[in-house]
Amino acid sequence: MTDHGLELTQKKRSKGKRAVRPRLSDAGQFSFDLQHNALKQIVIVAMDEIDGVHLRQLLDVTQPKYLLDLRHVVRFDNPGSSRDHFFNHLSKTKSLYTRDPIAWHSIDTAPLSVDADMLPARVRYEVVEQHDNNVMLLVSKPTESRKLASVLNLALSRDRATNWVIHIT
DSSP, rough: OTTTTTOOOOOOGGGOOOOOOOOOHHHHHEEOTTTTSEEEEEEEEEGGOHHHHHHHHHHHHOOOOOEEEOOOSSSOTTTTTOHHHHHHHHHTOOOOOEEEOGGGOOOOOTTTTOGGGGGHHIIIIIIOOSSOEEEEEESHHHHHHHHHHHHHHHHHHHHOSSSSSEEEE
């Protein structure tokens, strides 16, 4: 590196974040180290449409810290799965399971009527306010997953400055 180039420096900030400064490569191109700004993954799973094998694969790939079950009726009788298989696999991935059923009839996603405050407090806290953890949300039907994705996109766009991606299965 030449002496006129910039290099990456670390400065202490609150909450352990580090400042990123650009660095000049030998080719004269700036590059940034963006490792600290990881992408938060939010996976919404329609349980009526998935089998046990794919659900376990999703858990392995996503490694969610929290798994929020938003269904009123909790069932794990999908093909290739059972309640025991699911919770055994969940303990292997070290994910925390919590129930927080949503009143789906109260979420209206018609244009101009979507309000991010429709989210239950637990969902809002784990998905919107927590910045570091991947989250998996279990819903019953594909229509519920699309409704939830709409409301989450609105809430995340309004309240978060970091990166996220929502996967609907």
